[in-house]
Amino acid sequence: MADTASFLPVSVIMPVYNAAATLQRAVASVFAQTRPPAEIILIDDGSSDGSWDVMRRLADEPGRPPVRLLRLDRNAGAAEARNAGWALASQEYVAFIDADDAWHPRKLEIQQGWLAAHPEVALCGHRVEVCREPPPATVLSEAVPVQMFDLRDFLIANRLSTPAVMLRRDLHERFASDKRYSEDYLLWMQIVAAHGPAGFIDLPLAFLFKARYGEEGLSGQLWNMQLGEIDTFSRLRRQSCIGLVTWLAVVVCSWFKFARRFVLRGMLEKR
Structure with missing residues (x-):
């Protein structure tokens, strides 16, 4: 039996969509x-590749933290799947991870410890590394270097990757379930x-075992992600989180960065 006294008050939420090949690693x-x-909490988001069977097997492993399973009747998207898992969460903190990513062994220890020591902070993230193979566990400094990012910092760029995020469960904000792109950026x-x-x-x-903008069908993904980002800024404007001048500035800057990224990607593909 697992030593429940060592468990942290964290609910880990993992949406799963056709991830049978990577789910075990995550x-x-x-x-x-x-x-x-x-x-x-593992949420099957309408998979058709045997992910559910892998999920059931992982939930049956003895001596592990409790694994709860939820199966959606359709592919609703990561936002709705995460919200469904969030609704089931019973712990003080919620942490997100995708089914094709992985964590350093000390991730929860360090991140939950910092959040518990700073009750005034609702949202916390950390650095991520993009790689092709799981790296060996690195020895981390005992010092925990932390920066604080406000809304202005986030308007310049999304500072947090979803598998890096931990937040307080009782926040009333949720992922926009009608968004398939940039829904995490909007929530942060x-x-x-x-x-x-x-x-x-x-x-x-x-x-992360994939590029932040994906490796397959990149051009199409970039376009959809760009439209999702513009929609995110527009929703913030409608919700009075930002003013008209700020909205115009971030939209223009976003399109400029998109054009630059698209041109650079095209040059790389021609090599």
């Missing part, structure tokens, strides 16, 4: 935490606008 990185979470800014700056731990506590 969940194993949660099992391997130096301070495991009190619960792991809504939380920061309502509750104050987010903490950023400058330690590599999560690993």
Whole structure:
């Protein structure tokens, strides 16, 4: 039996969509935490590749933190899947991870410890590394370097990758379930606008095994992500989180960065 006294008051939420090939790696990185979470919630978002069978097998592993399973009847998207898991969460803190990513073994220990020591902060993230193979567990400094990012910082760029985020469960904000792109960026800014700056731990506590903008069908993804980002800024404007002048500035800047990124990508593809 797992030592429940060592569990942290964290609900880990993982949406799963056709991730049978990577799910084991992601969940194993949660099992391997130096301070495991009190619960792991896996949400099958309408998979058709056998992910559900992998989820059931992982939930049956003995001596592990409790694994709760939820199966959606359709592919509703990551936002709705995360919200469904959030609604089931029973712990004080919620942490997100995707089914094709992984965590450093000390991620929860460090991040939950910092958030618990700073009750005025609602949202916290950390540095992530992009790699092709799981790196060996690195020895981290005992010092926890932290920056604080306010709404202005987020308007310049999304400062937090979803697998790096931990937040307080009782926040009333949620992912916009009608968005498939930039829904995380919108939520972080809504939380920061309502509750104050987010903490950023400058330690590599999560690993992404894909480029941030995807590796397959990149041009199409970039276009959809750009439209999603513009929609995010427009929603902030409608919700009175930002004024008209700020909205115009960030939209123009966003399109400029998109054009630059698209041109650079085209040059790389021609090599």
